[in-house]
Amino acid sequence: MEVKVNFISQEKLSGLGKEEKLHFILEEVRKGQILVLEQGLTAEEQAKLIEMTMEKVNNKFSGIEMESYMPEKQNFWEKLLGKRKARMTIVGPADKIKTVYRDKEIIKAVIVGKR
């Protein structure tokens, strides 16, 4: 059994606009790819990705499984500059990745591969 996971660097995604970035992620996931994003998605980006995913759900594509940690509290300067930290995000097709356990700091997921 072989499972393919794509690790996407911060540089790759930071070169894309917000919409472009989410389109890239969703298109990769719809192709069946599992992505680990070094620079994760902010809460607003996660919500937008859910919206975009819902537009694409059909009889063959049931949606995504996304895993990210709770947002970190902003410090004074980040709040002042409206900057939000995003922690690592894992995203993949709902039929390939399943969360088996998670708490505040630990996420355990199973990737379902084809034999």
Next chain:
Amino acid sequence: MGIFGKLSGWLLSIFGKRHVAIGIYGPPNAGKTTLANRIAMDWAGDVVGETSEIPHETRKIQKKDRVMIKQDKASLTIDLVDTPGIATKIDYHDFLEYGLDEEEAKRRAKEATEGVIEAIKWLDNLDGVILLMDSTKNPFTQVNITILGNLEARELPFIIAANKIDLNGSTPATLKSAFPKHEVVPISALNGVNMDLLYETMVRKFGKKRK
């Protein structure tokens, strides 16, 4: 703002009486419509929508306007917004398990996806949110974390309501320890348990002037 507007604002700041739009958010089957019905029945003698054990029963925004909640000398008039459950995936096969035929299941799935989009977009129209979680389940789901992150980012006042405390396996204390920085109110919307505390918290939290 005229003198009457200023006077009215001053009185409102003293008595905490405001008119706000409050959304009920959460994953499917957390009991959002049951809670909306409970609030609407308690204060307006009417229900907001139908409930069901089948997930995604609410697939469109449902509203009940001008519900006035009274607490001692303070009161709060709310436009209550019951939202479809937010999910990252919707598989029509899941509905077949509840006895729906394939056509009906596909239709429900399609409507449910539209409901999720509508619910997320409605965050822009609200003054506050009740984030409803099922206290019999693990609170650290991606949906809960995404909603919570969005509420924090928008600086929207919100209350976490830990629902279904009447059921075996309910652990509202887990929710409290999961979100220690936020106000968590344990309730049973179905049986009306602890609703007074929720109303008191709503008037206090949503009646406050926003920063």
